[in-house]
Amino acid sequence: MSYDVDVVVAGGGPVGLMLACELLIGGASVVVLERLTEMDPTIKAGSLNTPSVEALYRRGMLPELREAQDRNMEQFATFMRQRFPDGGPAKAPPRFAGHFAGIMLSADRLDTSDPELAGHGPADLIGMVTQQQLEGILADRAVKLGVEIRRGVELTGLKADADGVTVTAGGEEIRGRWLVGCDGGRSTVRKLTGFDFPGTEPEINAHQAMVEMEGSEALKTGWHATATGVYAHGPLPGRVLTVEFGGVPADRDAAVTAEELQASIRNVSGTDVVVTEVKTATRFTDNARQVTTYRMGRVLLAGDAAHVHSPFGGQGLNLGMGDAVNLGWKLAATVRGWAPEGLLDTYTTERHPIGAWVLDWTRAQIVLMRPDPRSRALREVVTELTETVTGTTYFAKQISGVWQRYDLHGDHPLVGAGAPDLELADGSRLADHLHEGRALLLDPSGGLRALAGGYGDRIKVITEAVLDETAPAGLLVRPDGFVAWASDTVGADPGSLEAALSTWLGTPAGEGANASIGESAA
Incomplete structure (x- = not known):
């Protein structure tokens, strides 16, 4: 039987592009189908965790990440100067600590002697890179490697059999040995293939946006819980996020208007800001679902196609990147014919537990964001824990992903963990x-x-x-x-x-x- 390509990747976001690059360097031919003609400018994830940075570092992309972070830090400094024109905390923390349910973690309380925080090399200094910046970096890499990316081409149908998958996209059929759906939370590949997608229903109506607004000096910097929800302001000029309870969006696809954002900001913050311009905005919920298996025959899923949840803590993009890196070499080895028996099945075995953990991690944050008295009492308890060295270190390690490892059945403590970035005698790492x-x-x-x-x-x-x-x-x-x-x-x-x-x-x-x-x- 003839094939047009070894692997068809549906979705050209960061996960699809990272997977395509991994497949190509592993020796598999690949085509990426992306329904958008250009990158989606909608504001999304704003940071990378340690496993994601390490994966990119191991493929030689650290310089591009540094450059992107430097640009963001310049914008952060501008924001802080605007907020504190007479001087103030205008420097970034020495290490990205993050937040849990909007409870800010102080990097000064990190136990830097913790062994799980050591051994990450230069990757330890990178974190503040946006999803759009990452997508641009990966798109450039994909082009340089020779990945075929078809933009403006949407997968609309598929037929899978024991030997491969025939997909319909852009008015033509493409025959591949394998198909990977990296096409987001509303994945067409997942729906057409029939993956089970159990989970929990949403309860929040949240917005994230980059805006121009009058009266923003009344908004506090960082994350804040109020009597009506939670909001965040910064760390970039014009960035605002609101979380409201009591109902989900009536229409997720409708354009987010200045009036809608203004009403949400006022409701949660209690200020009288006026939104004069919406540069980019999105609404989201805490719908949390995960497929029961990441593979059905010749079809696999990665990223949001396999799991959806609220974005708090920046887990979604990073979870998808981990999927792509785990799957890429295994699928390429299968294509090339040297994969040992069962190798491809370890993709689900290794990644599903981490995905399940992320869903629960985000669900727990929703509980702490609820404005009812019981939840706010619990929030106070957790806040007190984060004000200790032990508490901050625990939460920061979980958020950063340094805890992630696979059960690879070895006696040495390093087995299953990410490789330490050892320095060699010739000056390389x-x-x-x-x-x-x-x-x-x-x-x-x-x-x-x-x-x-x-x-x-x-x-x-x-x-x-x-x-x-x-x-x-x-x-x-x-x-x-x-x-x-x-x-x-x-x-x-x-x-x-x-x-x-x-x-x-x-x-x-x-x-x-x-x-x-x-x-x-x-």
């Missing part, structure tokens, strides 16, 4: 060696190299010395940057490394393939 999307074996002693001999271009071996004395003696990192095997004693149990290689990289291509291993050595 571990992330610098993951740009190509291959697995990586860190083997400073050179004693493990032969075990990776039959895996050819699936793996890169590094025999460079590590400067960190606490680093393991050997480390196997999957293409997505997660540790699959680690040992503090080289040669103690070579069978465990062989088992890990077989589990994640399949059957060796053959003996005597050492020359094809990508190697960096002292």
